[in-house]
Amino acid sequence: MKTLKKLLLAAAAVAFFGASEAWAQQVDGKAIFEANCKACHSITEDVVGPALKDVDKRRDQKWINSFVKNSQKMVQAGDKDAVALFEKFNKVPMPSFESALKDADIEAVVAYIKTESEAPAKAEVVAPPTTPADPKTGTGNEVKSGFNFKSLPAHIFIGIVIAVFLLALVVIVLIMTFVSALPVLGSFYNRPENQNLAMAKVVGLLRGETKSIVGEHKDILIEDHSYDGIHEFDNDLPPWWKYSFYATIIFGIAYLLHYHVFYTGKLQDAEYQVEMEQAALLSANEVSDPNAKTDFKVLTEASAIESGKTIYAQNCAACHGKAGEGTVGPNLTDEFWLHGGDVNDIFHTIKFGVTSKGMVAWDKKLNKDQILEVSSYILSLQGSKPANGKAPQGEKYEPKK
Structure with missing residues (x-):
């Protein structure tokens, strides 16, 4: 009996510690994924890199380990799958994790991806149908604009x-x-x-x-104006033609006076500038409009910079380096910028991304305050000169005075 109890306790301990180990592996895999992979990968969607769902079924573990550690080494060696991925995703090189991740870390990430891949898809939330407003009470969850005859008494x-x-x-x-x-x-x-x-x-x-419009035909030949059997008659131009010609003269004089003498009208370039200013004003309140102008100021509070540093480490370091030295992405510590070095330019680049260059749009993952904090932190790295800094890219930014 005592032997049986000991066996049961041993089996329970093995089961408990095995489950704990598996759970720890899952937690570790998620943490490693979010710290190193989330910036460029999603489980279900292509981002900078491919969607990772069921990656364990498409590739063996040995291949995954080698690719994560040094993808460019495999591309240069001519591995067909590695080359195909490199070509498909705009030749954006994946950062090398050879010195940062061990085989066990990568295997934990794959285990986490496998768990997420097998998880049931979340049910899509369908918005309830809108209720038209009652014309008598004016209540309802649908607001309509414009005049409606049916609403009249x-x-x-x-x-x-x-x-x-x-x-x-x-x-x-x-x-x-x-x-x-x-x-x-x-x-x-x-x-x-x-x-x-x-x-x-x-x-x-x-x-x-129609005589007043097309004129009156006269059968009067002009002498010596017959050629190859074609005879020219002495007819006036049709009245409609003369009226049109007179109208163009009047229009030309009015146009000249309006635009070039009294300057009461705007020329095309001035109209374009006015329309662009109006469009900017209209879109300023539309947070999802890439053309909306912003007028943010660099944050200098220690708490904001520290928050920006945390956001940077979690989301940006994988492509730009822990110190901003640049890896896949450009160096963020020098004076050269690909898309502008003002805080508003950096805010815009982070928010809307540059998909052609592999830069992810973060507007759905970070709110406005978080993007401004990380933009301000990036500017705080200017002139820090980290080790192994990537060569300058883009144009030198000159702050406006």
Whole structure:
């Protein structure tokens, strides 16, 4: 009996410590993943690097260990899978973790990824349908803008419909009366004393006489103006052509006075500048607009810089180095910048990313205050000259005075 109890206790201890070890491995794997991999990888989505879901099924552990430790060594050796990944993801080299991670660390990360891959997908939250507002109470969770005839009281709505109907009826009657009177008006304006009146031309045009627009054809040949059987007649230009020409002259004079003499109108360049300023003002309140202008100031408080340092270590160090010396990403401690060295430029780059260069957009992971804190911390690294600093990239930034 005592022997049986000892065996049961031993089995329980083995089971307990085995479970504890597995749990510790999972926790360690998650911590290592978030500290070293999260900046460039996601479990389910491609970011800078590929999605890692089911990576244990696609690659064997030995290959994963070698790739994580030094991916470029495998690319240079001609490993087909390594070269394919390098080409697919814009030839952005993966940082070397040869001196930072051991095989056990990488295996713990793979175990964590395996656990996450097998976890059931989160159910998508469907927003409840919106309830239209009650026209009587004005309540509801849907706000509508604009004028709605249906919201008018019944007697006003019926009155407007009747007024529109009567107006349309009057217009129709007037048109029919005028058309019926055209023959009488035509006989009146055909009299010799009235033929040169402007109204005579209008009435004639309404009756289908186009002489006032296209002109009158004259069968008068110009002498010595016949060539190869083609004869030139002595006809005036059509009135419509002359009227159009006169209109262009008037328009040209008005345009010259308006834009170049009195300067009452803006030229295209000035209009463009005004429209761009208006667009900037309109988009300033839209946090998701990459063109929105910001006017942040560098944070100098010790607490803000320390918070920025923590955010940097968790999210940026994998690509830019622990001291900002640059690895996959550029050196952040010199005076040269690829996308501007002002705090607003750095804020914009961090928030919206530069996908073509492998820079992740952090707007969904970091809030505005966190991005400003890490931007200010990065600027605090200027001139620190860390060891193994990457060569300068981009243009030298000159602060505005």
